[in-house]
Amino acid sequence: MPTLSIDRFRKRPEKASFDAHPPLDDRERFVVRTVTWGYALITATQKVALLLFPGTALQIALLxxxxxxxxxxxxxxxxxxVRKAMLYLAFGAAAGVTALANNITATTLPSMLFVYAVYSIFIFSVPLSKGAYGKILDNIVLLGAIAAGLVYMDWAVQLVGMEMPSMHSILPEQFRFFNYIYIQPIEWGSPWYKPNGYFFLETSFVSQFTATALVIEICRRQRLLYLAVTASGLLLSFGGTGLALLALSLPVVFFYVRPRLLLIGIMMLPLLFGVALKAGLVDNIETRTGEFSQEGKSGNQRFTKQGEVIAATLMGPTREALVGIGPGRMPQRLNLLWIPATKVLVEYGLFVSVLFWVFYFYSIFGRGVPIFASWVVAMQYLFLNGSFLVPLLSVICVIIAGMYRIEDPEKVASAASRRRAPTRLRRPIRRPADAAPAAETPG
Incomplete structure (x- = not known):
């Protein structure tokens, strides 16, 4: 089994292996284009949903x-x-058993079926060369720069005295994905509103989107233009979760930063601090970092409260700790989204939680995907959102890191051709009766 060493990060093999590559074949070019345009469409329609049941809406991102x-x-x-499919079946079967043990009803059955649907997309993989996957990552960075441009547009519109545009305002109510704050002021009573990037669910999502692009660019190409665009878009979004995602990614980012980029960053710190102070970004960061101990605040709800509920569940009644309280029965609280670790443990219990996390981490990490890509989507999924039954968050994990098997170009071409070849071409070829016999081999 291959080992993971610090030297792998320090030498930045991605620059050589994911960028220096022969021209892609037709199949890989098709995969790169399809994934890129598909991800762009999914991002642009994340506010659109179909109402399945009262209180339950399905993002068309999953479809x-x-x-x-x-x-x-x-x-x-x-x-x-096959391995991911086996883990999916094990987790799904265990979840079904615990649901039956908790007397699943017509009101909780949709939640169970929703889980099966959302996580079925994790079991697929496509063989790609390192160069093809590198192009997909470059395109994701480009989409992040476009999202930063939408943030600039939101500020420009506000500065000229116009109302900030939002896709939310043109969507019919029956097609809106609810339970998100689409437009919110920077602070109570402020005339300025946090940018929502027009297409995004709320400020936190556009900030996480630009932060993801920033982390990928730091760990790969480190092009100053893209770094400047995505970093400024992240700061100007005034989204605390994007900054939190960047902070959570630092343990991996550290091993990819070149000394030149680090020196430039240190030299620009005084200028950046002055601009951030003038724009009110410093006050915003100070406010967000002080939320962890304040009851009802976002930081407290996303982190502190989650840990309290997990501890109470594990220390509570043994039956509930082992098999949970049943799917869809998590207590709902105002302005509180349960992170996956909390929701899975409380609703399904410890046994299912272990199987689910083995399935999730195996699906996201490994198979040649660079660790920084898996890490950044895992941090977003684990800590920053109520991700377990929000399809978009699972989709992000799959498209950026979970559905690839990175191999050498020769192996990729061989595996793809075998998979595409019709069954009849794999049978032995029969020589016609009137064909000339093959020449005999001497000896």
Whole structure:
């Protein structure tokens, strides 16, 4: 089994292996284009949902992702990863047993079926060369720069005295994904509103989107233009979760930063601090970091309260700790989104939680995907959102890190051709009766 060493990060192999590559073949170019445009469409429609049941809406992001997977299975060489499928079945079976043990009803059954649907997209993988995957990462950074441009647009519109535009205002109510604060002021009573990037669910999502692009760019190409655009977009979004995602990614980012970039950053710190202080960003960061101990604040709800509930569950009645209270029965609280670790443990119990996390981490990490890509989506999924039954967060994990098997170009071409070849071509070729006999081999 391959080992993970610090030297792997210090030498930045991604620059050589993911950027220096031969031209892509037609299949890989198709995969790169399909993934890029699919991800752009999914991002642009994340506010759109279909109302399935009262209080339950399905983001069309999940349906679009299933369509994307179907196209890649048809023409891109994608197939089912047997090991991931086995883990998915083990987790799903255990979750079903605990649901039956908790007397699943017509009101809780949709939650159970929703879990099966959302996490079915994790079991697929497509073989790609390092160069093809590198192009996908470059395109994700480009999309992050475009999102930063939308943040600039939101500020420009406000500065000229116009109302900040939002896709939310043109969507019919029955097609809106609810339970998110689409437009919110920087602080109570402020005339300025946090940018929402027009298409994004709320400020936190556009800040996380730009932060993800920033982390990928730092760990790969370190192009100053893209670093400046995504970093400024992140700061100007006034989203605390984007900054938190960047902070959570520092343990990995540290091993990829070149000395030149680090020196430039240190030299620019006084200028950046002055600009941030003048724009009110410093006050915003100070306010957000002080929220962990304040009851009802975002930081307290996203981190402190979650730990308290997990501890109470593990220290509470043994039956509830082992098999949970049942799917869809998590107590709902105003302005509180349960992170996956809390929701899975409380609703399904410790046994299912272990199986789920083995399935999740195996699906996201490994198979040649660079650790920084897996790390940044895992941090976003684990700590910054109520991700377990929000399809978009699972989709991000799959598209950025979870649905690839990175191999040498020769192995990729061989595996893809075998998967695409019709069954009849694999049978032995029969020589016609009137064909000339093959020449005999001497001896």
């Amino acid at each position: 679009l992702t299933m369509g994307l997977i179907g196209i890649l299975c048809w023409r891109g060489g994608m197939g089912i990863d």
